[in-house]
Amino acid sequence: MSDAADKTLSLEPALSALRAAGESTRLRILALLSGRELNVKDLTQILGQSQPRLSRHLKLLSEAGLIERFREGSWVFFRLAEGSAEARLAASIVAGLDSDDSVLQLDAARATAVQKARAEAAQNYFKAHAREWDRIRSLHVAEAQVEQAMMDALGQGPFDLLVDLGTGTGRILELFARQADRALGFDVSHEMLSYARMKLEGAGLAHAQVRHGDLFHLPLADGEADAVVLHQVLHFLEEPAVAIAEAARVLEPGGKLLIVDFAPHELEFLREEQAHRRLGLASDQIGRWCDEAGLDLKTHRDLAPGEAGDESKLTVSLWLAEKSQAAASEEKSKSAAKDGTASSVEEAAA
Template sequence: MRVTLDSLVDTLKAAAETSRLRILALLSRGDLTVSDLTEILSQSQPRVSRHLKLLLEAGLIERYQEGSWAFFRVADTDATRDLVMGLVSRVHDGDPQIERDTERLSSVKRKRQERAREFFADNAASWDEIRSLHVPDKAVETALLKLVGKRPFQSMLDLGTGTGRLLEIFAPLYRRGVGIDMSREMLTVARANLDKAGVSNAQVRLGDIYAPPVERDSFDLITIHQVLHYLDDPAAAIREAARLLRPSGRLVIVDFASHALEFLREEHAHIRLGFSDRQIADWFAEAGLELEQTQDFEPRGASEAKLTVKLWLGRDRRLLIADPAAIAAARETA
């Protein structure tokens, strides 16, 4: 995307100040609150807020709300991200001020990880009970990586991102990743995990799976991992996900096959007891998607008290008519 000369000059003026460039360098490594930035920069909150206001007005960063917390991130457009990353990459890592900021940023991230550990400790028993009923997560992750392939792509969206695990494993492939979740606690976990894994090309946001706060026709890959069984209207979630795909984009769903374990409703808030291939195929068709592949992962020692994990891959039926190279790339990943 090209801009006018005056517009570019105004943008560069907004970034051309020591504290604001430090802020851009910090936000290039992940989303932060005003309190985080105040602690890292060792500046007053009014002063930090003024710098943020100028960067917002220049369109270099964005602000979003999670309950009582306001987070800031690098603006979510390829052109802006390229500009910001180009600027901050030219600052020497050994610069004393940048080194101090990085050290303080690490301290902020350690606090996040501690909150994440506390949340896991409080919920570990519940999750372990469900994990014991199905195939290990590693087997499913390996299959997902094989299914998606090794070809890089532009953008990924993980709906109901939870711990952010899928954003982590696919990070080497996408240029921009976004995770959406309705739980602020889970977003804390996801941010801590992505920080620990060194993933800087993904961000997570508070949002509703039925109305994600992202633009339509924007993503090459969308994942919905172990989320549908919590929803009262899975078909609506699939339709919304389909609207967010680019032409020939892919939607991958991981969930349970149909089962009869009623205690999961009573004790773990599952609304749906799994899904059949026919259900998913019908919902894909209604959403304009073609069901391309299914995989089953049966647990060891299968019995009526176990869960089969299913993987469904759907593809947007539209073609990028104006871009033959994109069509060829889509066929290669099929």
């Protein structure tokens, strides 16, 4: 099939997609899934409708190719379709909706409340386990094995600025501090930061510091870091792609991003008891997020449990990506254009 054919819909599929979208609840679902991944339970809370009814709406939208479903353990999540002609139609439909519509605004506010409640659950977990976090990590694949693999992947540096996002206890700063002139860790938990600061000071690592900060909005300039680490962070997040994009923004051309997280698994208790948002991350999804952020995925490695069939252990995956020159040039052009616009406005005002 030609590229042109891939970008267009014939009459019947187009009519099928439009029929699927042509109902108020299904339009609201499309709007909610624009930039979000939600499950049926989320949607029942947001839309105030029964699970059977919403399941039928989701089935129709999925069959029409307007949304995609993916399973994580016993939960099924939904998002707008990507990459197909139907996906472009879904995006166009959402773009054509009035964002000031009172019903859509209320739906968005409820969705934000649902996401905030999840974030608070994760935060409460962090607070309850601030001093036990290193011990909890040890319940999975041997931490020494993971740390050696991280050292091998990221290399010896030296790094001018190494950034650890979601630094937790500061262990990653300890691990890499001697390979960096400066090391910064960011976290939203004050309890975690207090514990990390205590550990770093005790180790005599004055150049390794921690800061309170949102990893989606880092207080760092574009291209300021030459290494960024996301260690066991993404599975807690509503929007991992946004975190990866922000990490890419602060990387210099050729800078390295090291992602360490769990491979897909079925350990449901981690979601309920430890506030995991995702039961692991697939390598193809990581690759797509990196590509969208202007990063070239260089290596991927899995560290499986020591004993085959031991379901109490998890496989840890490592991905190493680099900031491409093309992405850096594009960011520089956008920044220059923005500065030029600001200058023009100032000149006009003068």
